[in-house]
Amino acid sequence: MISINSNYQKLKANYLFPAINERVRNFVDTQPKADIIRLGIGDVTKPLPAACRSAMKAAIDEMGTVEGFHGYGPEQGYGWLRETIAYHDFQSRGCDISSDEIFISDGSKCDCSNMLDILSKNNSIAVTDPVYPVYVDSNVMAGHTGDISSEGYYEGLTYLPITADNNFIASLPKKKIDIIYLCFPNNPTGAIATKSHLEEWVNYALKHGSLILFDAAYEAFIQNPDLPHSIFEINGAQQCAIEFRSFSKTAGFTGTRCAFSVIPKDITGINHEGNKVKIWDLWMRRQSTKFNGVSYIVQRGAEAIYSAEGQKEIKQLINFYMTNAAIIYKELEKVGFNIYGGQHAPYVWVKNPVGQTSWDFFDHLLKQANVVGTPGSGFGKAGEGYLRLSAFNSRINVETAMNRITSMY
Amino acid sequence: MISINSNYQKLKANYLFPAINERVRNFVDTQPKADIIRLGIGDVTKPLPAACRSAMKAAIDEMGTVEGFHGYGPEQGYGWLRETIAYHDFQSRGCDISSDEIFISDGSKCDCSNMLDILSKNNSIAVTDPVYPVYVDSNVMAGHTGDISSEGYYEGLTYLPITADNNFIASLPKKKIDIIYLCFPNNPTGAIATKSHLEEWVNYALKHGSLILFDAAYEAFIQNPDLPHSIFEINGAQQCAIEFRSFSKTAGFTGTRCAFSVIPKDITGINHEGNKVKIWDLWMRRQSTKFNGVSYIVQRGAEAIYSAEGQKEIKQLINFYMTNAAIIYKELEKVGFNIYGGQHAPYVWVKNPVGQTSWDFFDHLLKQANVVGTPGSGFGKAGEGYLRLSAFNSRINVETAMNRITSMY
Numbered sequence A, B: 001m002i003s004i005n006s007n008y009q010k011l012k013a014n015y016l017f018p019a020i021n022e023r024v025r026n027f028v029d030t031q032p033k034a035d036i037i038r039l040g041i042g043d044v045t046k047p048l049p050a051a052c053r054s055a056m057k058a059a060i061d062e063m064g065t066v067e068g069f070h071g072y073g074p075e076q077g078y079g080w081l082r083e084t085i086a087y088h089d090f091q092s093r094g095c096d097i098s099s100d101e102i103f104i105s106d107g108s109k110c111d112c113s114n115m116l117d118i119l120s121k122n123n124s125i126a127v128t129d130p131v132y133p134v135y136v137d138s139n140v141m142a143g144h145t146g147d148i149s150s151e152g153y154y155e156g157l158t159y160l161p162i163t164a165d166n167n168f169i170a171s172l173p174k175k176k177i178d179i180i181y182l183c184f185p186n187n188p189t190g191a192i193a194t195k196s197h198l199e200e201w202v203n204y205a206l207k208h209g210s211l212i213l214f215d216a217a218y219e220a221f222i223q224n225p226d227l228p229h230s231i232f233e234i235n236g237a238q239q240c241a242i243e244f245r246s247f248s249k250t251a252g253f254t255g256t257r258c259a260f261s262v263i264p265k266d267i268t269g270i271n272h273e274g275n276k277v278k279i280w281d282l283w284m285r286r287q288s289t290k291f292n293g294v295s296y297i298v299q300r301g302a303e304a305i306y307s308a309e310g311q312k313e314i315k316q317l318i319n320f321y322m323t324n325a326a327i328i329y330k331e332l333e334k335v336g337f338n339i340y341g342g343q344h345a346p347y348v349w350v351k352n353p354v355g356q357t358s359w360d361f362f363d364h365l366l367k368q369a370n371v372v373g374t375p376g377s378g379f380g381k382a383g384e385g386y387l388r389l390s391a392f393n394s395r396i397n398v399e400t401a402m403n404r405i406t407s408m409y
Helices: A006-010 A016-030 A050-063 A079-093 A108-118 A133-141 A195-208 A279-290 A296-304 A308-334 A358-369 A395-408 B006-010 B016-030 B050-063 B079-093 B108-118 B133-141 B195-208 B279-290 B296-304 B308-334 B358-369 B395-408
Strands: A102-105 A125-129 A157-161 A179-183 A211-215 A241-246 A259-262 A268-270 A276-278 A338-341 A347-351 A386-390 B102-105 B125-129 B157-161 B179-183 B211-215 B241-246 B259-262 B268-270 B276-278 B338-341 B347-351 B386-390
Touching: A006 A133, A006 B279, A016 A358, A050 A296, A050 A308, A050 B050, A079 A102, A079 A259, A079 A296, A102 A108, A102 A279, A108 A133, A108 A211, A108 A241, A108 A259, A108 A279, A108 B279, A125 A133, A133 B279, A179 A195, A195 A211, A268 A279, A276 A279, A279 B006, A279 B108, A279 B133, A296 B296, A308 A338, A308 A347, A308 A395, A358 A386, A358 A395, B006 B133, B016 B358, B050 B296, B050 B308, B079 B102, B079 B259, B079 B296, B102 B108, B102 B279, B108 B133, B108 B211, B108 B241, B108 B259, B108 B279, B125 B133, B179 B195, B195 B211, B268 B279, B276 B279, B308 B338, B308 B347, B308 B395, B358 B386, B358 B395
Parallel strands: A125 A157, A125 A179, A179 A211, A211 A241, B125 B157, B125 B179, B179 B211, B211 B241
Antiparallel strands: A102 A259, A241 A259, A268 A276, A338 A347, A347 A386, B102 B259, B241 B259, B268 B276, B338 B347, B347 B386
């Protein structure tokens, strides 16, 4: 009989969101009339921008003609989209990133987990605690960890706690770590990094020959123009960082699917013989062999995000969600919760002052207010006691949810 | 410094199609006025069916409303598409495949290479020679092989020759093999399997506890209703086979991106402790963690392939390409080439009777007829001397290419 990748058996039984869905389903079975408001999973709710819709329809019309038909595209994405991104998101902010350092993909979840394909098992890895579960699970599946402890930590991973005590900003590891996952604006805590904090990390990485995997999926939610949107705003990052970006939250693309990675040509790793190899070359080979590029139609939709009309629309989208975040923040603060995040991120990170566990807090809000959050402990042990509330919902739902919660306290 | 996956360094320097493109580019540099006709890469050329375009536009309109907006979909694909596929492609042909055994993806190349994620390195693997390069390269990258020999064979892989001598049908391996890649209608040879041939493989797999990875990306090109379209038309295949299907060639989706895998719930492998584990569970976990599903818009386009209008259109598309294949077959036969395939596949597999190597044959046709084929040796050593010609082009281009070639001989 064939043998399977037994590393999968080290994974915890349930991925967080299926576990939440099951609890909600069980509750609805007993209370079928409950009007559930979901502030759990970070999924957008507003319609796709008109600029994107028009561009995709025009692309479909093109695909209906012999002259305008597009078959296989470049695996790394079309040049016109990569050039638009390089200019708008990087060069215009002073980052020396060229279009051939951009790789278009169908999602940051895919990119950050597929990235492990090109790395060996011999790297030491650090994640924050709490953390976006995909960073951890993809490493477990790739055999980069040992077993899970009774406390929920995988052997071989270094966990960097982020809590209210350190303002949700991890301290630099005391030992040498090869690969460091950072996410700013942070999922789940909503924390944001200053330029000087990122400089510390880049200096650490340059000193130790480390690679920073920088997840900037939420950069569009940054409100303060002085805060860095990209790790490449930091000198030296091009020698030590890969950045993941997504249109999912920026432009409501969670169901449309387009994202990209930035892999500077300067970054190298060493092979088993100790020779330097360009990470860019490896990723290009990986994508050419195992991926066929993103739908032409979707890439045209993504390009439209950068048009004048598109930019206007996504600013409105982001303002809308950030107003929701502000409402959540303000209302829950009133009733004495400890509230973090929500200023430059669509997530509010809430601590219940009465000391409930995250799942008890979750159940309490589900049963009493019919509001679904995401238990902080699902993101790691240091998230225990917290709940993540997402700003992705209608105004009326957010207001109703806050009224229900505040009236409980 | 971080260490990389050194298995990538075992790969041959160039993937086949980039190598072809480079030769064509070099030729065009010297002959800028040459009217190149590309019968090389298997990429479709006809417009996307109207049924698919209408469905995708309607989906875009939906996405423009609050009520019709779709965010994250199920990672395995929407139920309505999986049910349509299960009924139309399997149940209606007597295969007992249910909708939850279908996993929608963005490409068969992704699926067949990502499938290795859930398997261990301890399986013995067989591929045909010649073979679609992705099966081999993805195994090399995953560390499932040793180094490449001077003859182009990777240590640790079992190669099953398919040549004119065995009518391009591989003999069963004499030893036990765990994982066997089969592709029918075959890329690159255009060969087709009868039911009795597939029965031999299924019996072999059941006897040895093997897994067949069955690539049926070209099943829509089968012309004879008695030939099997799916491995699941064979009794017992549900215990030993996974099937890959794609809309790329069927409905011109190479640039639109939608495909699917069929993973029966009965298939198991063993873990490091010798316990049985369902392959379906592993793939579901892999997709949930590392993939976010296919664009809602594209899934609606794929669904429309199965509508009455869609079916009519794709029959026309396939007839058009198969008429091209028949022209290539007939014209080259006239001038004394040995011709195979092209009856149930969009590929014609041509042997030059004067005994040129594949790359010499390629260069000869490029320079003398300005026609681009794909060198058979690029698919494996047993493909030496052959050229693959694709039927995916306009009628006038196919006719012109054949006129140019036949006038050379």
